[in-house]
Amino acid sequence: MKSPKRLKGFISPSHRRAPKQESEIAKRIKGRCTVGSGNKDEKGDVRLKGVCRIEAKTTKHNSFSVTQKILDQIETAALSSGTGELPVLIIEFIDEKGNPKRSIAVTPTWVLDIITQQK
Secondary structure (H helix, E strand, C coil), X not given: XXXXXXXXXXXXXXXXXXXXXXXXXXXXXXXXXXXXXXXXXXXXXXXXXCCEEEEEEEECCCCCCCCHHHHHHHHHHHHCCCCCXXXXXXXXXXXXXXXXXXXXXXXXXXXXXXXXXXX
C-alpha cells in the first residue's frame, strides 16, 4: 500500500502559497493573520477587527468550488464577532510553480447592501 503524499513531506504549491497569501492580504487591508489560520477559537484566516473577516483559499486548478459550508463558516465567524464584521472569501489561482495569477473576492449579496447604504 502506498503512503499518502502528506506523509512523505510533499507540500503542494497551494499549501506552500497559503501563508504568503494570508500575510499579503493582512498587509493589504492593514489587518492581521489569525493564529493557527483559524483552527482555534478565532475563525477565518485574516481579520480587520470591526470591519471584515476573510477566509483565504488557494488553488492551482482552473476552477474552485464555493460551497455552502465554506460560506457558512466565514459568515458565522464574521457575524458572531459582535462587531458587525463583513464575511469575505478570497480565492487565489496560482500557476504550477505557486505564483499568483488571479485573485477574486466572494461575499454575500447582503454585504453589497451594507456598503451601498454607507454612502
